[in-house]
Amino acid sequence: LIENWFSERYSDNLQLSFRVSDQLLSVKTDFQRIDVFETYDFGKLLSIDGTVQLTEKDEFVYHDMITRMPFYYADKIPEKALIIGGGDGGAAGELLKLGLKSIINVEIDGQVVEVCRKHFPKLTASFNDPKVKLIVDDGIKYARNTKEKFDIIIVDSTDPVGPAEDLFNEEFYSNVSRILNDGGVVVTQSGSPFYQPRGIELANKGMRKSFPHVASYVAFIPTYPSGFWSFTMAKKSQIKLRTENVEKGEYFNLEIAKSSFALPEFAKKLT
Ligand code: AG3
16 A cells, blocks of 8 residues: 655654555646645645645635735725735635725736636636736736735745745845735735744835835644745834724634734744
């Protein structure tokens, strides 16, 4: 009997393994390697360069927290959003549920979109909505050149190694600041404070040059390194919750909105 496992390596000495019933796809693109597995416990799993991007079972945590937090921390109800990365369509889908009027999603790797259309059609359904404009291009270039302005900017990227590295630096965030409306919010995923301290450090440093208000928050994402995951947001105005009509997601609720900025000391030191 041969058992098949997919593992994400956290270090030379530690990995998280999923027993899988099938490998549905493995493709090398111009940017990265993409794999899709059928797991036993988490449904389908999308991996990029050996790192878990999402599973059917727990993607709701990540997508709730990367969309609803900026939505309710924007000074006014946001209408226009930019997503950089997010080729699976999950973030765009949550923003549609929140009533955004216009969403531009800039994904660098068209093959991520193709793979997800085939294997994660519930997530990519957002790309069929006329309010969502999908652009396959480099988000760094887009942020540098666009004349549009946004109420929410979501950086839904891979870890800060390889293609996504420059999405964590000061030059990128100075362009983000230029295209973000006053009162708007930018947010990025910033890694596991425990296993990837560099992510949260870089995000804070990258944003602080261009934004007076920067704060990291955390969520429980079982399939990411350590399960304890950070996001970092920045604003030109105070980081203050719009408390009227805060609607629940599957993970997000009013208590989470208020409490998820509470960081343990070791993580606070990285910000
Ligand atoms: N993108 C961020 C995933 C980072 C995970 N890192 C890791 N497993 N080492 C998620 C894509 C979902 N839209």
